[in-house]
Amino acid sequence: MxxxxxxxxxxxxxxxxxxxxxxxxxxxxxxxxxxxxxxxxxxxxxxxxxxxxxxxxxxxxxxxxxxxxxxxxxxxxxxxxxxxxxxxxxxxxxxxxxxxxxxxxxxxxxxxxxxxxxxxxxxxxxxxxxxxxxxxxxxxxxxxxxxxxxxxxxxxxxxxxxxxxxxxxxxxxxxxxxxxxxxxxxxxxxxxxxxxxxxxxxxxxxxxxxxxxxxxxxxxxxxxxxxxxxxGSLFFDNVTLRTENDIHFKIFHSTEKKANIYWLDQLFNYYGEELFKDSRYLAYEDFFSTNEQVFIIKIGSLEVGFFSFVHEKKYILLRRLYVSSNSRNKHIGTQIVRYIQLYSKFNSKEFRVNVYDDDAEKFYNHLGFKLKFKTFGLEV
CATH class of the missing domain: 3.90.550.10 (Spore Coat Polysaccharide Biosynthesis Protein SpsA; Chain A)
Known part of the structure; x- marks a missing residue:
C-alpha cells in the first residue's frame, strides 16, 4: 500500500x-x-x-x-x-x-x-x-x-x-x-x-x-x-486504529462518570490497590481532574480498556492507560501511545507519561521515552 x-x-x-x-x-x-x-x-x-x-x-x-x-x-x-x-x-x-x-x-x-x-x-x-x-x-x-x-x-x-x-x-x-x-x-x-x-x-x-x-x-x-x-475530543473520538498484527479497535470519548470510574477501578486492581480505601465518600473530581479527557477502547462492541490525558500549557500528559488482560500483548497500548504522540506533535508540545511500575517503565523505554523526573512521597 x-x-x-x-x-x-x-x-x-x-x-x-x-x-x-x-x-x-x-x-x-x-x-x-x-x-x-x-x-x-x-x-x-x-x-x-x-x-x-x-x-x-x-x-x-x-x-x-x-x-x-x-x-x-x-x-x-x-x-x-x-x-x-x-x-x-x-x-x-x-x-x-x-x-x-x-x-x-x-x-x-x-x-x-x-x-x-x-x-x-x-x-x-x-x-x-x-x-x-x-x-x-x-x-x-x-x-x-x-x-x-x-x-x-x-x-x-x-x-x-x-x-x-x-x-x-x-x-x-x-x-x-x-x-x-x-x-x-x-x-x-x-x-x-x-x-x-x-x-x-x-x-x-x-x-x-x-x-x-x-x-x-x-x-x-x-x-x-x-x-x-x-x-476538543474530536481528534480521538470514534477513531479506528490498527495494530501491526491486524487487530482493529476503536476509541470513544467518554463523559460517562460511572464507566470511567469502573475502568479506573480495574487499573487500581491491576496494581493491587483499592480505589475506595475507606468508607468516606469521594467525588468523581477526586479521581479525574477537570481538564482530563477520558477515552474507552473497544474491539467491536466489547470494551477492553481506557486511557486518559491532560492538555497542559507546555506538554500533553498521559495519566492512565489500561488494557484488560485478555486483550494485552496485542500492541493496542503501543498504537494508542503512537497516536497521542502524533497529537502532541500537531500541538508542538512535549509528550509525558506517568509510570507506576517496572513493566510500564520498560514499555515506555521501548517506545523511546526517557526518564525526566522522579517522584518522592511519604506514607500517611
Missing part, C-alpha cells in the same frame, strides 16, 4: 487571495499541511509516498530527506491532473490518491477491501460538486453534478489492487486523447466510463474532520477546524 499526493498545481487562487507560499506548504498549527498528511499516512504504516509537484519547483525537495518521499516534477507543458498522474501511473497499486489541498483535522485513513471514494456533505455545496449515485450493491454507478445537500466526492480516493490494471490502462488511453496543455482536464473525471467494470464504494466523513482549501479564506477555515479538533 502506498499514497500519491497531487501537489503539482500552481496555487493561483490561493496566491491571489493572500497566501505567499504554495497551498500544500501553508502551516496548520505550525506544521506545513502536506507534512500533516504525510505524518498521518506514516502512522498507518504507509511509508511509500509519492508527491507530484510543479515543474522545477524545489520547495518540496526537503520532504525526500525528511520523510523519504519520492518527488516527481510535472512536465513544463503539463496543465492538468490527467497528464500529471499519467507520469506516475506505475505507482498505482493499492494506492491512496490525495489532492494537495486536502486538510485533515484527524487521521481518517483506513484500509479498504474495495476501491473507495471519500465523500462529504459540504457545509457550502457548490454547483459543480460531484455526487455519487449508488446501485443496489452499494457501488458507484455514475455521478450527479449539482449543488445538492448530499454527500459529494472529497479529495481522497483509494484504488484497490484488483482494479488498478484497468484503471491504469484507461487513464493511459485518455491521456493519449486529451491535450496536455488543456487546464480543464482532470484525472478523476475520466473514471465514469469504467465504473461498470470495477466496484467502487464510498466512505463518508463529516465536515468537521477535514476540508479542502483553494483560497486564503478557506485556509483560515482549515486552521479553525484543526484547532477545534485538537482542543
Amino acid at each position: 502506498n499514497a500519491i499526493i497531487l501537489a503539482a498545481g500552481n496555487s493561483l487562487r490561493m496566491y491571489q487571495t493572500g497566501a505567499n507560499i504554495h497551498k500544500a506548504l501553508l502551516p496548520i498549527q505550525n506544521i506545513p499541511n502536506i507534512e500533516r498528511t504525510i505524518l498521518m499516512l506514516q502512522f498507518c504504516n504507509i511509508t511509500e509516498i509519492i508527491i507530484a509537484v510543479p515543474y522545477q519547483c524545489t520547495l518540496f525537495d526537503y520532504l525526500a530527506e525528511k520523510y523519504s518521499c519520492k518527488i516527481i516534477y510535472k512536465k513544463k507543458e503539463c496543465a492538468n491532473t490527467l497528464h500529471t498522474i499519467n507520469d506516475i501511473l506505475t505507482y498505482i497499486d493499492d494506492t491512496f490518491i490525495i489532492e494537495g489541498d486536502v486538510v485533515l483535522a484527524k487521521n481518517i485513513f483506513d484500509i479498504f477491501e474495495n476501491s473507495t471514494y471519500y465523500v462529504m456533505k459540504y457545509p457550502k455545496p457548490e454547483i459543480d460538486d460531484w455526487h455519487p449515485v449508488l446501485n443496489q450493491d452499494g457501488n458507484v454507478s455514475t455521478f450527479q453534478i449539482s449543488q445538492e445537500n448530499t454527500a459529494a466526492i472529497f479529495g481522497i480516493s483509494f484504488w484497490a489492487h484488483k482494479d488498478c490494471p484497468l484503471l491504469i490502462s484507461h487513464l493511459k488511453q485518455k491521456a493519449a486523447i486529451y491535450d496536455i496543455q488543456d487546464p480543464g482536464i482532470f484525472w478523476d473525471n475520466n473514471i465514469i466510463e469504467i465504473l461498470d467494470r470495477i466496484s467502487v464504494k464510498t466512505y463518508e466523513i463529516s465536515a468537521d474532520v477535514a476540508c479542502e482549501m483553494n483560497t486564503y479564506e478557506e485556509y483560515k477555515f482549515a486552521q479553525e477546524i484543526c484547532k477545534s479538533a485538537i482542543y
Whole structure:
C-alpha cells in the first residue's frame, strides 16, 4: 500500500487571495499541511509516498530527506491532473490518491477491501460538486453534478489492487486523447466510463474532520477546524486504529462518570490497590481532574480498556492507560501511545507519561521515552 499526493498545481487562487507560499506548504498549527498528511499516512504504516509537484519547483525537495518521499516534477507543458498522474501511473497499486489541498483535522485513513471514494456533505455545496449515485450493491454507478445537500466526492480516493490494471490502462488511453496543455482536464473525471467494470464504494466523513482549501479564506477555515479538533475530543473520538498484527479497535470519548470510574477501578486492581480505601465518600473530581479527557477502547462492541490525558500549557500528559488482560500483548497500548504522540506533535508540545511500575517503565523505554523526573512521597 502506498499514497500519491497531487501537489503539482500552481496555487493561483490561493496566491491571489493572500497566501505567499504554495497551498500544500501553508502551516496548520505550525506544521506545513502536506507534512500533516504525510505524518498521518506514516502512522498507518504507509511509508511509500509519492508527491507530484510543479515543474522545477524545489520547495518540496526537503520532504525526500525528511520523510523519504519520492518527488516527481510535472512536465513544463503539463496543465492538468490527467497528464500529471499519467507520469506516475506505475505507482498505482493499492494506492491512496490525495489532492494537495486536502486538510485533515484527524487521521481518517483506513484500509479498504474495495476501491473507495471519500465523500462529504459540504457545509457550502457548490454547483459543480460531484455526487455519487449508488446501485443496489452499494457501488458507484455514475455521478450527479449539482449543488445538492448530499454527500459529494472529497479529495481522497483509494484504488484497490484488483482494479488498478484497468484503471491504469484507461487513464493511459485518455491521456493519449486529451491535450496536455488543456487546464480543464482532470484525472478523476475520466473514471465514469469504467465504473461498470470495477466496484467502487464510498466512505463518508463529516465536515468537521477535514476540508479542502483553494483560497486564503478557506485556509483560515482549515486552521479553525484543526484547532477545534485538537482542543476538543474530536481528534480521538470514534477513531479506528490498527495494530501491526491486524487487530482493529476503536476509541470513544467518554463523559460517562460511572464507566470511567469502573475502568479506573480495574487499573487500581491491576496494581493491587483499592480505589475506595475507606468508607468516606469521594467525588468523581477526586479521581479525574477537570481538564482530563477520558477515552474507552473497544474491539467491536466489547470494551477492553481506557486511557486518559491532560492538555497542559507546555506538554500533553498521559495519566492512565489500561488494557484488560485478555486483550494485552496485542500492541493496542503501543498504537494508542503512537497516536497521542502524533497529537502532541500537531500541538508542538512535549509528550509525558506517568509510570507506576517496572513493566510500564520498560514499555515506555521501548517506545523511546526517557526518564525526566522522579517522584518522592511519604506514607500517611
